[in-house]
Amino acid sequence: MLIHPWDAAQDDTEWQRWLAVHDFGQLAVSGPPGEAPYVQPLHFVYDAGRAEVLTHLARPNPLWPALEAGPEVLLSVVDDYVYAPGYWQVAPDEPTEHGTPTSYYAAVQLRCRAHVVDDPAEKAALLNRQLGHFQPEGGSAEVAVGEVPYGRLLSGLRGLRLEVVDVRAKFKYAGRKPEVRERVLAGLAERGGPRDAAAREHLLRRHGA
Template structure:
């Protein structure tokens, strides 16, 4: 991923937390006719540096992941269109254009398939338990009949990625002047939308590179 220095996020703990809060990733692998992708929920095993997910056995993509094939997983967070009308520079010299602010994390590494029943059940438990952890009455895989879950598990394939490259990009107006940044924050907040407030807060949290 192209990352200018002022947009780079290199703190591993921040990147890990981003994955936990935006767990729906896009897994990209080389296919017979070029890149192939699948949108999948991931579980991060931070201590081991691993990402785990599963996909339908009917999805041909998993066949591309044999022999430790390298894959890329992208995670995308808050994003928003930025109009040049919000920039103080527009009133000064009008030499401004629109842009798009966004946050993203890329993780890459070799993929390993796991298909045995025990490993798949362990994965389903860890993934579900993590996603249900914020619920006042969390649902557990064990709440469903065992034979039913085991039957469904036969229709999936597990994927484990050993992450050897992890990078983050927070493009949130750090390259603009303080006056422009304040204008963008005010403009986003004035929209009154969740996405607007979320991006405004990200800009507040990051210092200008200028």
């Protein structure tokens, strides 16, 4: 992922706060020789204090042999993306139709070393961490080895702990074009698309536009 200086995260806090509420991504794992990488969409819990990601997958998932052969993986998270039409991007002294369209988005890539969790008690603890994150209001029984309703399901899945070894974060929101920011802000507000409000908040937060 290309990251220009003007699109880089301002500090670790910026991407960590964003990742705390963007907890669905794609895990990329190297495939066997001659095959394309495996890519698995999944929910996850990011623990900033421990610099690790917790998740789980079904035991029949084809990723497991690939993970055991090559535990170096990449977790990619992208959201708050919008299309910016060319007439938003055009310089003030140029014809409107000469503007160059672009994409605005937030992206975090975590390079990790994968550790498979097969111990039943450790899997139960991992699942309870995920339940606590995604369902803090409760409403589900605790996962416990040998206990209903989830104990019998533990054998059908494997836990995954991803040790984060490097992070690349990008917030691409008109960082290099201060002269178009007011027009972009107005365009996002008027269009009101599914992610326009989030993109507008990034632009305001990062540039004080």
